[in-house]
Amino acid sequence: MTPRFSIVTPVYDPPEDALREMITSVQNQTFGDWELILVDDHSPSPHVLEVLRDAAARDPRIRLVERTENGRIVVASNDGLRIAAGEWIVLLDHDDLLARTALQRAAEAIDHDPEIDYLYTDEDKVDADGHHRDAFYKPDWSPERLRSQNYCCHMSVLRRSLVEEVGGFREGFDGSQDHDLILRVTERARKVHHIPEVLYHWRMLPTSAAASTEAKPYAVEAGRRAVEEHCARVGIPATVEAQEPPGNYRVRRRLEGRPLVSIIIPTRGSSGRVWGVERCFVIEAVRSIVEHATYDNVEFVVVADDDTPEVVRRGLERVAGDKLKLIRYDKPFNFADKINVGRLHSDGDVLLLLNDDVEVVTPDFIEVMAALALEPDVGSVGAKLLYANGTLQHAGHLYNGDALHLFNKWSADWPGPSSMLVINRECIGVTAACLAIRPEVWDDVGGMCTDFFASFNDVDLALKLHESGYRTVWTPQAVLYHFESVTRDPTVSLQEVQLLMYRWEAWLHNDPYGNPNLQPKRQDWLPRGAR
Amino acid sequence: MDPTADELAQLRAEVERLRELVGPSEESYEKLRLDVLGARDAARAAEIQAGALRARVLELEVLISGYERDFEWFRHNFIRRLHELKRHLPTVRSVARRLARR
Numbered sequence: 021m022t023p024r025f026s027i028v029t030p031v032y033d034p035p036e037d038a039l040r041e042m043i044t045s046v047q048n049q050t051f052g053d054w055e056l057i058l059v060d061d062h063s064p065s066p067h068v069l070e071v072l073r074d075a076a077a078r079d080p081r082i083r084l085v086e087r088t089e090n091g092r093i094v095v096a097s098n099d100g101l102r103i104a105a106g107e108w109i110v111l112l113d114h115d116d117l118l119a120r121t122a123l124q125r126a127a128e129a130i131d132h133d134p135e136i137d138y139l140y141t142d143e144d145k146v147d148a149d150g151h152h153r154d155a156f157y158k159p160d161w162s163p164e165r166l167r168s169q170n171y172c173c174h175m176s177v178l179r180r181s182l183v184e185e186v187g188g189f190r191e192g193f194d195g196s197q198d199h200d201l202i203l204r205v206t207e208r209a210r211k212v213h214h215i216p217e218v219l220y221h222w223r224m225l226p227t228s229a230a231a232s233t234e235a236k237p238y239a240v241e242a243g244r245r246a247v248e249e250h251c252a253r254v255g256i257p258a259t260v261e262a263q264e265p266p267g268n269y270r271v272r273r274r275l276e277g278r279p280l281v282s283i284i285i286p287t288r289g290s291s292g293r294v295w296g297v298e299r300c301f302v303i304e305a306v307r308s309i310v311e312h313a314t315y316d317n318v319e320f321v322v323v324a325d326d327d328t329p330e331v332v333r334r335g336l337e338r339v340a341g342d343k344l345k346l347i348r349y350d351k352p353f354n355f356a357d358k359i360n361v362g363r364l365h366s367d368g369d370v371l372l373l374l375n376d377d378v379e380v381v382t383p384d385f386i387e388v389m390a391a392l393a394l395e396p397d398v399g400s401v402g403a404k405l406l407y408a409n410g411t412l413q414h415a416g417h418l419y420n421g422d423a424l425h426l427f428n429k430w431s432a433d434w435p436g437p438s439s440m441l442v443i444n445r446e447c448i449g450v451t452a453a454c455l456a457i458r459p460e461v462w463d464d465v466g467g468m469c470t471d472f473f474a475s476f477n478d479v480d481l482a483l484k485l486h487e488s489g490y491r492t493v494w495t496p497q498a499v500l501y502h503f504e505s506v507t508r509d510p511t512v513s514l515q516e517v518q519l520l521m522y523r524w525e526a527w528l529h530n531d532p533y534g535n536p537n538l539q540p541k542r543q544d545w546l547p548r549g550a551r
Numbered sequence: 552m553d554p555t556a557d558e559l560a561q562l563r564a565e566v567e568r569l570r571e572l573v574g575p576s577e578e579s580y581e582k583l584r585l586d587v588l589g590a591r592d593a594a595r596a597a598e599i600q601a602g603a604l605r606a607r608v609l610e611l612e613v614l615i616s617g618y619e620r621d622f623e624w625f626r627h628n629f630i631r632r633l634h635e636l637k638r639h640l641p642t643v644r645s646v647a648r649r650l651a652r653r
Contacts, residue, residue, distance in 0.1 A: 296594030297587065334558075408595075409602025431606035539620075544613045549620040 023081070024053040025123055026106030026180065030096035031114040033063040036071060038115035038223055043075045043082070045117040051124035057104055059085040061096040094189045094197045101180075101188045109178045111198060115223040117146065118175065122219035126177045129213050137179045137209035138202070140172040141219040142537065152221065155547060156438050157535035159446070161212040164493050167247050167256075168443035169268045170199035175220035178205050193246055195239025200246035207254060216536050240266050247271065256395070268439050270497065273391035281318045281390050281456075282368030283309065286349075286358035287376040288325040289332035294408055294503050301503070302376035303335040310339055315386040319343050321366050323358045326350045356468035356477040359452065363459065363467055370394065371462060375453040377503040381406070385498035389456035392444075392493050399465075399490025400457045400482070402450020403498035404441075406432050413502045414454075416447030416494035419531040421540035423479045423520070425451070428543055437545045444495045448531045449482025453502050461490060475512045476520045483524050 027046055031039065046056045056079075058072050069086065076084040085099050101109065108130070112118060122141070130136055144155040158171055165171050176198065186204040193200040206212055240262045247269045248260040257274040287302040306320055320340045324333065326348060336344055347365050349358055359373055370390045382388070385403060392401040405414035407429070415426045415436070426447070427436060435442045452468075455478065465484040468477045482492055521528070529540075539546045569580065 295591050295598060297591045407602065408598055409605065410599040411602040411606045429606065429609055431603060431610070434606075434610075546613060546617055549617075549624050 023055045023106045024051075024127060025055070025108045025110050025177070026104035027054055027056045027110040027112050027118075028059070028097060028100035028104060029056065029112045029114055030059045030061055030093050030100060031063060031068060031072065032061040032090070032093070032096070033065050033068060034115040035225065036067045038225060039068065039071050042112070042115060042117060043071075045120075046112070047079060048120050049118065049123045050121050051127050053127075054081060054110075054123055055104075055106060056082045057085065057100040058082065059096045059100040060087060061092070062087050062090040092194050094191050094194050097197065098188045101183060104180060107180055109180050109183050111174070111176050111178075113174075113222075115225055116174065117221040117223065119217075119219040119221065121217075122175055125215050125217060125219055126175075129215055130177075133211065133213065135211040136213045137182050137211060138205050139177045139213040139215060141175045141215040142217055142535070143174045143220040143222060144218045145222045145224050147224045152218075155218055155537070157216065157537045157545075157547065158214060158438075159535065160214045160532035162446045162533060163206065164491065165440075165443065165445040166203065166206065167250065167269065167271050168445060169439060170196070170202065170243070171438065172202050173198060174222065176202060178202075179209075182208060193242045195236055196243035196246050199243050200249075203246055203250040204253075207250070218537075243267065244269055263442065265435060265439055265442075268443055271444060272497070273388070275315075275387045275391040275394075278317045279369035279390060279394065280367060281315065281370045281372050281386055282321050282362075282366035282459075283318055283372045283374050284321045284323065284359060284362035284366060285374050285376050286323045286355060286362065287328060287332075288353075289328035290376075292377075292503070300332055300335065303332060303339055305374065305376050305378050306336060306344075307339045308378075308380040309386075310343075312380045312383050313386055314383045315390075318372075318386065319345060319366070319368060321345045321347065321362045323347045323349050323362045323365075325353070354470055354473040355452075356472050357470045359477075360467045360470065363462055366459065368459065371457050371459055373452050373455045373457070375502060375504075378405075378454060379501040379503075381499040381501060382497065385500060388495060388498045389454075392495060393456040393458055397489075397491055398493055399461055399485035399488070400450055400455050400492045401498075402447070402492070402494045403454040403500055404432070404494075404496045405451065405454060405500055405502040405504075408501060408503050412441075413504055414451045415441050415496075416445070416533075417449035417451070417479065417482060418534050418543055419448050419479070419524075419528045420534050420538060420542065421529055423449075423476065423528065424541075424543035426543055427545075430544070440545075442496055444493060444497070445533070446491050447494045447533045448486060448527075449479055449492055450494055452478035452481065453504070454498075454500055461485070464488060471519055472516050473513075475516050479520060480523065483527050486527075 060069055060072055072084050076082045083103065085103065087096060087099065126139060129139055142155065142157050144152050146152055159165065182205050185208065189197045189201055244260050244262045251258045251260060251271060257276060258271045261270045261272065263270045285302060285305065289300065289302060291298060291300045302322065320343055322336055322344065324346060333346060336346060345365055347361060349361060351357065363371060370393050372386065372389065389401045389403060392398055402414065402416060407413045410432055411429045412427050412432050418424045418426045427441060465488055469480050472480050485492060537548055539548050
């Protein structure tokens with residue numbers, strides 16, 4: 021009878037204790053229908069074969085492949101795959117540990133949904149003293165993030181037929197072979213599932229990958245090529261660069277053609293002091309785009325309240341010239357309605373909603389955001405926004421019992437947990453202070469709901485997009501200052517809060533890009549306390 | 552009156568006012584402008600330094616709240632139970648003594 025799971029473990033010279041504990045962690049599983057395939061890649065230390073032969077002799081579920089020469093991890097892993105009989109492949113490194121319920125949880129998920137072709141779990145690290153640390157609480161399926169880093173990693177459970185279909189591990193990708201395989205499998209998977217439980221423990225031995233701070237250059241380059249080839253396969257025109265910290269990749273999309281970008285700016289022409297100097301926000305926002313942005317096929321659709329000073333209107337005309345469409349707004353203040361009016365007067369292939377109190381930092385922010393927004397399954401795109409004092413204002417939303425800005429007021433150059441602040445990734449929503457969206461997507465979800473006249477209109481838009489099946493992507497490649505504290509009235513109306521709860525309460529506790537292991541109502545990724 | 556002419560007159564008056572402030576030389580106006588830009592950059596650098604410090608404070612606050620919460624859990628689950636155990640200690644001791652006498 022074929023087992024449910026084939027656990028494939030290439031082995032090359034691990035410490036004896038770690039190797040024994042790895043095998044024991046499999047034997048201790050609460051779900052027993054598995055086989056463990058140990059592939060010794062011609063380890064030089066004699067204890068390795070002794071331990072493996074002993075384990076195989078004692079437990080019929082353990083199968084041993086003894087290689088007569090060292091072929092490195094890809095060749096050894098493929099030897100394991102070749103004899104695997106289980107319906108599912110589980111990847112386990114030779115010195116790591118599975119949690120006791122790892123296979124049981126995987127079996128339950130698979131039984132629950134037969135369309136799952138790939139699943140992954142949360143993971144942590146175990147130091148030499150046996151202490152667990154650095155738990156990695158992952159988001160649900162996040163393809164943009166997988167292009168930026170192998171966040172799925174361990175524990176990965178792959179349908180064997182699909183692994184065979186894509187040809188297993190590829191030679192030439194040693195060090196990043198898992199990332200390459202997961203990319204190729206998920207391209208064809210019907211469904212990807214995430215179990216938000218720590219079911220895999222990386223060992224932090226001086227010799228293991230989890231403890232090393234220096235990534236091997238060949239592995240980084242292999243990872244870069246894996247992502248680059250993936251982009252080519254799925255039709256994303258992009259260049260891929262390795263970035264710090266090692267193991268992260270910057271996918272730079274190329275903007276094809278010269279689409280018209282409509283920059284919609286609602287304003288009342290207010291002024292304020294930034295860095296000690298008085299400025300008229302909307303004029304300086306438009307000026308910073310005209311003078312610093314590298315993309316010029318734009319139109320400025322400025323929706324100005326009736327009481328906007330005449331001198332501001334003239335200033336806008338002077339700065340933006342014939343790219344300006346100045347729309348008078350004569351109704352009582354309603355941010356959502358002003359944006360909707362802006363959309364009606366836009367002719368662009370991409371809409372870029374922009375608050376009037378911003379200033380450009382990365383000159384190519386329009387190309388970056390437009391290229392992402394033009395991907396068919398992308399709903400909206402958000403940017404990295406900074407306060408005047410250089411701290412983070414916006415790095416994507418997190419709906420964690422409340423609608424929150426992730427890492428608000430944290431240092432802008434901090435990479436964040438698992439480098440989440442330096443990579444492109446999906447999030448549930450992004451702020452309308454700087455948001456790119458295709459007009460057809462905007463129309464598809466009916467634009468902004470005008471009942472949210474001041475607050476939460478972007479949260480409502482984000483959840484409408486999510487419910488319609490679109491991805492929202494946040495990118496740190498587009499950076500702007502947002503002088504929000506200067507212009508924002510912090511009052512939130514009770515009516516808007518109630519409406520948000522009425523419409524979306526369940527989603528505010530169920531962010532697919534958050535994690536149930538995080539402390540509710542916090543924006544700083546603080547894990548829940550011991551329970 | 553033509554609004555453009557009106558605005559022009561206002562601007563001329565403003566130029567005159569500024570000239571009175573900085574003296575007759577174009578050069579001194581330019582110097583003043585550079586001073587303003589210099590002051591702006593200094594203000595910006597100071598604000599960014601303050602931002603970096605605030606961010607560090609925030610980071611430490613989050614760490615402390617994590618530790619506090621973990622300690623609260625520890626206090627609740629261990630220290631409180633230790634006290635409960637102490638309460639029962641005399642009974643345990645007397646039972647042990649009785650058993651030892653047998």
